[in-house]
Amino acid sequence: DQQVKQNSPSLSVQEGRISILNCDYTNSMFDYFLWYKKYPAEGPTFLISISSIKDKNEDGRFTVFLNKSAKHLSLHIVPSQPGDSAVYFCAASDVGGTASKLTFGTGTRLQVTL
Amino acid sequence: EPEVTQTPSHQVTQMGQEVILRCVPISNHLYFYWYRQILGQKVEFLVSFYNNEISEKSEIFDDQFSVERPDGSNFTLKIRSTKLEDSAMYFCASSAQGQEKLFFGSGTQLSVL
Numbered sequence: 001d002q003q004v005k006q007n008s009p010s011l012s013v014q015e016g017r018i019s020i021l022n023c024d025y026t027n028s029m030f031d032y033f034l035w036y037k038k039y040p041a042e043g044p045t046f047l048i049s050i051s052s053i054k055d056k057n058e059d060g061r062f063t064v065f066l067n068k069s070a071k072h073l074s075l076h077i078v079p080s081q082p083g084d085s086a087v088y089f090c091a092a093s094d095v096g097g098t099a100s101k102l103t104f105g106t107g108t109r110l111q112v113t114l
Numbered sequence: 115e116p117e118v119t120q121t122p123s124h125q126v127t128q129m130g131q132e133v134i135l136r137c138v139p140i141s142n143h144l145y146f147y148w149y150r151q152i153l154g155q156k157v158e159f160l161v162s163f164y165n166n167e168i169s170e171k172s173e174i175f176d177d178q179f180s181v182e183r184p185d186g187s188n189f190t191l192k193i194r195s196t197k198l199e200d201s202a203m204y205f206c207a208s209s210a211q212g213q214e215k216l217f218f219g220s221g222t223q224l225s226v227l
Contacts, residue, residue: 032214034215036218041220041221042220042221043118043120043205043207043218043219043220043221044157044205044218045218046215046216046217049214049215089156089157091157100145100147100162100209100214100215100216101159101162101170101172102149102157102159102216103159104156104157104158105156106155106156107156
């Protein structure tokens with residue numbers, strides 16, 4: 001069951017540069033997408049989200065882009081900082097139901113180097 | 115900032131034993147969840163809980179699992195007879211409304227020996 005895929009298990013970016021993390025999904029019923037950041041021994045921390053009625057959402061250094069026709073979303077972090085080093089999970093939620101049943105991707109480990 | 119708290123942070127148990135994982139969701143939240151992450155795998159949905167009943171559960175959440183909100187603040191996950199494959203990090207989460215961002219606790223690492 002690979003409804004949400006993050007094909008890059010790891011990414012290394014220099015401090016100050018842009019980090020681009022990608023996510024693909026297969027379930028066309030997904031209508032709400034989220035990015036979570038996770039440090040070791042901690043729970044996932046919400047970063048940014050986007051509804052399927054939008055194609056872009058921006059919050060400070062973080063921007064999420066959604067391409068519904070391609071079933072693809074990406075997270076841009078600019079400029080990248082060493083504190084951004086963590087595992088980033090893409091998650092999606094589908095229409096219907098009252099609660100947020102999130103389907104997660106496998107995560108991308110981002111390393112921001114000095 | 116309000117947060118979801120989970121206890122214990124680590125739990126070691128023998129196969130076949132019952133375990134109860136405890137969570138205190140954020141106080142004004144109405145939706146509660148359990149997710150788990152087996153080492154090296156993705157975070158998986160187990161169950162959602164709203165208005166004192168299960169609103170949705172996954173295939174993983176079989177008869178060995180149960181959830182309860184025994185009072186106004188705690189939310190528990192019980193595994194009746196643990197199996198080796200139940201070893202995982204279990205995350206509790208809550209949200210104010212359905213269909214929006216979840217706030218996760220730091221997790222309970224369950225090791226079944």
